[in-house]
Amino acid sequence: MAGIKDVAKKAGVSVSTVSNVINGRHAKMRAETLKRVETAIADLNYTPNAVARQLQSGQIKTLGLVVPSVANPFWGNVSQLIEKEAQKRGYQVLICNAERDPEMEAEYLSSMYNSSIRGVILGSSPVTFDHLRDRVDQGMQIAAFDRKTKGAQGAVSCSVSVDQALGARLAIRHLIGLGHTRIGFISGPIGTSSRSSRLESMQEVMGKAGLEFDEDLIWLAPEVVGFGDSQAAELGRTGIRELMTMDNPPTAVFSVNDMYAIGACSGARELGFSVPEDLSVVGFDDIFIAKVMEPPLTTVRQPVEQMSAMVVAKLIETLEAKGDVVDPHIELRPELIVRASTAPPKNSG
Amino acid sequence: MAGIKDVAKKAGVSVSTVSNVINGRHAKMRAETLKRVETAIADLNYTPNAVARQLQSGQIKTLGLVVPSVANPFWGNVSQLIEKEAQKRGYQVLICNAERDPEMEAEYLSSMYNSSIRGVILGSSPVTFDHLRDRVDQGMQIAAFDRKTKGAQGAVSCSVSVDQALGARLAIRHLIGLGHTRIGFISGPIGTSSRSSRLESMQEVMGKAGLEFDEDLIWLAPEVVGFGDSQAAELGRTGIRELMTMDNPPTAVFSVNDMYAIGACSGARELGFSVPEDLSVVGFDDIFIAKVMEPPLTTVRQPVEQMSAMVVAKLIETLEAKGDVVDPHIELRPELIVRASTAPPKNSG
DNA sequence: CTAGCCTTGTGTAACGTAACACCAACGACT
DNA sequence: AGTCGTTGGTGTTACGTTACACAAGGCTAG
Numbered sequence: 001m002a003g004i005k006d007v008a009k010k011a012g013v014s015v016s017t018v019s020n021v022i023n024g025r026h027a028k029m030r031a032e033t034l035k036r037v038e039t040a041i042a043d044l045n046y047t048p049n050a051v052a053r054q055l056q057s058g059q060i061k062t063l064g065l066v067v068p069s070v071a072n073p074f075w076g077n078v079s080q081l082i083e084k085e086a087q088k089r090g091y092q093v094l095i096c097n098a099e100r101d102p103e104m105e106a107e108y109l110s111s112m113y114n115s116s117i118r119g120v121i122l123g124s125s126p127v128t129f130d131h132l133r134d135r136v137d138q139g140m141q142i143a144a145f146d147r148k149t150k151g152a153q154g155a156v157s158c159s160v161s162v163d164q165a166l167g168a169r170l171a172i173r174h175l176i177g178l179g180h181t182r183i184g185f186i187s188g189p190i191g192t193s194s195r196s197s198r199l200e201s202m203q204e205v206m207g208k209a210g211l212e213f214d215e216d217l218i219w220l221a222p223e224v225v226g227f228g229d230s231q232a233a234e235l236g237r238t239g240i241r242e243l244m245t246m247d248n249p250p251t252a253v254f255s256v257n258d259m260y261a262i263g264a265c266s267g268a269r270e271l272g273f274s275v276p277e278d279l280s281v282v283g284f285d286d287i288f289i290a291k292v293m294e295p296p297l298t299t300v301r302q303p304v305e306q307m308s309a310m311v312v313a314k315l316i317e318t319l320e321a322k323g324d325v326v327d328p329h330i331e332l333r334p335e336l337i338v339r340a341s342t343a344p345p346k347n348s349g
Numbered sequence: 350m351a352g353i354k355d356v357a358k359k360a361g362v363s364v365s366t367v368s369n370v371i372n373g374r375h376a377k378m379r380a381e382t383l384k385r386v387e388t389a390i391a392d393l394n395y396t397p398n399a400v401a402r403q404l405q406s407g408q409i410k411t412l413g414l415v416v417p418s419v420a421n422p423f424w425g426n427v428s429q430l431i432e433k434e435a436q437k438r439g440y441q442v443l444i445c446n447a448e449r450d451p452e453m454e455a456e457y458l459s460s461m462y463n464s465s466i467r468g469v470i471l472g473s474s475p476v477t478f479d480h481l482r483d484r485v486d487q488g489m490q491i492a493a494f495d496r497k498t499k500g501a502q503g504a505v506s507c508s509v510s511v512d513q514a515l516g517a518r519l520a521i522r523h524l525i526g527l528g529h530t531r532i533g534f535i536s537g538p539i540g541t542s543s544r545s546s547r548l549e550s551m552q553e554v555m556g557k558a559g560l561e562f563d564e565d566l567i568w569l570a571p572e573v574v575g576f577g578d579s580q581a582a583e584l585g586r587t588g589i590r591e592l593m594t595m596d597n598p599p600t601a602v603f604s605v606n607d608m609y610a611i612g613a614c615s616g617a618r619e620l621g622f623s624v625p626e627d628l629s630v631v632g633f634d635d636i637f638i639a640k641v642m643e644p645p646l647t648t649v650r651q652p653v654e655q656m657s658a659m660v661v662a663k664l665i666e667t668l669e670a671k672g673d674v675v676d677p678h679i680e681l682r683p684e685l686i687v688r689a690s691t692a693p694p695k696n697s698g
Numbered sequence: 699c700t701a702g703c704c705t706t707g708t709g710t711a712a713c714g715t716a717a718c719a720c721c722a723a724c725g726a727c728t
Numbered sequence: 729a730g731t732c733g734t735t736g737g738t739g740t741t742a743c744g745t746t747a748c749a750c751a752a753g754g755c756t757a758g
Contacts, residue, residue: 001487003714014738019716028736045483050463051409052714055400055743069429070444071637076425077579080418080446092460095419095444097429111441114399134394138350230426233641266641292582292615294643352744363708368746377706401744404713 002044011040022048054116062092063315064112066105067123069097072229072259073287074304075123078145081308082121089316100124100191106131113140119319121145121311122156124192129155143315145307146194148329158314158328160307164197165204167300167334171254171282172205174298174336178344180252180280184217186239186264187256188232189224195256198284202254217250219243229259236263237270244271244279251345252280258287258299265293265341276343286337296339303332351393360389371397403465411441412664413461415454416472418446421578421608422636423653424472427494430657431470438665449473449540455480462489468668470494470660471505473541478504492664494656495543497678507663507677509656513546514553516649516683520603520631521554523647523685527693529601529629533566535588535613536605537581538573544605547633551603566599568592578608585612586619593620593628600694601629607636607648614642614690625692635686645688652681 004022008015013033020026021037040046054060063086067075083093094112098104105126112120113135125144129136136142136155144159175183183206190196199218206213219239236255240263243250255261261283268279275281275295283290286301310330317325353371357364362382369375370386389395403409412435416424432442443461447453454475461469462484474493478485485491485504493508524532532555539545548567555562568588585604589612592599604610610632617628624630624644632639635650659679666674 004716005714015715016717016738016740017736020737023716028734030736033736045487047459047463049404049465049714050460051400051404051465052743053716055398055404055713055745056715056717058743060400070419070425071422071429073420073422073425076419076422079444080420080579083446095428097432110396111399114396116398116400138394230429230637233637237641262638262641266643269643288579288582289611289638289642292586292611293638294615294618353746354744364745365708365710365747366706369707372746377704379706382706398744401713402746404715404743405745405747407713 002046003049004046006044007037007040007046010044011036013037058116060116060118061090062094062115062117063312064094064096064108064117064120065123066096066098066108066120068100069229070095071097072232072257073289074257074259074285075229077287078123078304078308081305082312085309085312086316089312091312091316100126100189102126102131106135109135109140113138119143119315121315124194125156127191127193127196129153141315141318143311143318144193145311146192147197148331157318158311158325160311160314160330161194161332162302162307162334163331164194165201167284167302168198168201168254169205170334170336171284171300172202174338174342175252175254175280175282176205176209176211178252178280178342180250180345181211182214182217182248182250182252183211184219184243184250184253185256186219186236186243186253186260188221188235188260190220191223198256216246217243232257232259233263233266236260237267238263240264240267240279241271244268244273250279252282252342254282254284256284258283258285258290258297261297261299261341262289262293265295265297276341277346280342280345282342290337290339295341298339298342299337301335301337303335307332351395352398353395355393356386356389356395359393360385362386407465409465409467410439411443411464411466412661413443413445413457413466413469414472415445415447415457415469417449418578419444420446421581421606422638423606423608423634424578426636427472427653427657430654431661434658434661435665438661440661440665449475449538451475451480455484458484458489462487468492468664470664473543474505476540476542476545478502490664490667492660492667493542494660495541496546497680506667507660507674509660509663509679510543510681511651511656511683512680513543514550516633516651517547517550517603518554519683519685520633520649521551523687523691524601524603524629524631525554525558525560527601527629527691529599529694530560531563531566531597531599531601532560533568533592533599533602534605535568535585535592535602535609537570537584537609539569540572547605565595566592581606581608582612582615585609586616587612589613589616589628590620593617593622599628601631601691603631603633605633607632607634607639607646610646610648610690611638611642614644614646625690626695629691629694631691639686639688644690647688647691648686650684650686652684656681 007018026034070076086093096108119141121143123145141157144156146161221235265275283299286299290297290299357367419425435442445457468490470492472494490506493505495510570584614624632648635648639646639648
């Protein structure tokens, strides 16, 4: 409860002097005065009020981070990496679970804006940015974690992402290379840029390979506003059940992320199919579970450590730069990690 | 950038009037005045500055949440549940990953204190509270999510947890009931209250059952300051390797949480042991993966939805209450979920 | 006719800090 | 002796909001 004034009084100096001490500007200060102030601070157990500081300076060293849900280990991991990187640079991070709901997203951004936060990382960015337009106009800097600018209509000032299309290509080519021709796709609603890229790229690769692309093999979870990712595995399970009980089921399936893939493996097993003998499964992200599950999951790895470090760097650079940031849009290459959940289809082997 | 003054000028009223409008105190206001103010607000795209509000009121509707790491799906899930519950009551949540490091914990608490946050939920509470004593003395209210007051020395003002000892009892009795006599324990460093409760209870149950408790069967990960939970599965894998390559390996293992259990299953498989035939594994928490992994994991479930709702309620009540809170310490019953990772030991079957 | 009371606002002092301009004392130099 | 520069500070304003006391004008009642 002690304020700078109390310290000043106790030390017998002015508030300005105390302020100078707090902010390390004691170069031209007598050692004795400095010591008096420091003792007063210690005696009163004084710590500067961050709120008042902020109001005065107008600055705040906090970054916003909007993710679908930290209940998904991918986003949990990313959140922690981003927080750590930001901390290194003296920034805090405010994590928000927006559950891919544009309305929540808009609300979080407003609330951040009102708290003077001016830099936000969007983990899973929406297809359109209309709902964030006002914030952008007010000067918020938005960094995207999953897309390049395409379609962002100038709303995004920097971005770091994996080449989504390449990721899907790697996955599908791998399956085609194994001899699969009927390949399914399992995903939640296509409400984000990354998801639509992955699906489109899959269709393209199959087309180029001269394979028929059966629309029935695309399974999308029903559109629910505000679902967390905790149910993603459940949805994957439901999806694979519907796909595998069709007349002409797929022999392989590409999941939009590892959570759905885990669910798909589990669901297939329940129906008596074994992975990879009866069904090959490829995921996306390479969350830690992919390696330790049974069978270990073949998946497309995103280099999250590198990506996290880079978004934080780019966003802070954007925030602090006077002029333009060099090379604000970075796209990294994902990597296919082949493990044991994929194999040639039965009848071809 | 528009402030309340700009609005006042534009609407031709005083700042007080604008403030009244913002805060919904327009009961005794002429409709025409109200409308003028509202139009001015809309025209200027004005939104109140949260920082200034806070400074003025001294109040802030934000709760701190300190967890080991949101990279662990258990804590990711809990974080989201707590955030949701807090939101219902008009509070925001500031999530911090302290990685079970007392120093980080202390730093986060200080930083929160300086930002006027007065209520904090400690997800995984440390064995001692010495490093937080100063904050408590300054009036911060701490809610524990994993223990009753025992040992908290008055530092914790409310708590909601599962009966840790009961959870361990359920797990060990289940294994004993199946005929196991050599039961291992796998965990990270015993740096938290919940972990030591679980281990102690395990030893007690085995003693009462007349079973020898072999100290060699306790595997603890090496003490590393500031490890996240992302490596927990890896550690479980390492742990089971060491245990299973002993001269007289265990036939069952109780893991301090599901992450270690997943790692243990994976590590056992790598050595050629199958779960549950050669080794039974019991986890703790019941994270979503437990259900979908292969084999599905037998584990002790914590009712996290209920617990999350309750801590938030108790903490807010503590914060807002004038007097004492009724029944501030709640202990819920965990539940053993028997799935397929446990079976009778080979030689007994 | 005036005291008293509503109605509908207004003016100003906080909240805790940082920035900026300013100032007293003293020695050195011309 | 007067001027200048340096050292080591000080006083005040502003940040954007809310709270609280108060005021102008009209209406009512005795």
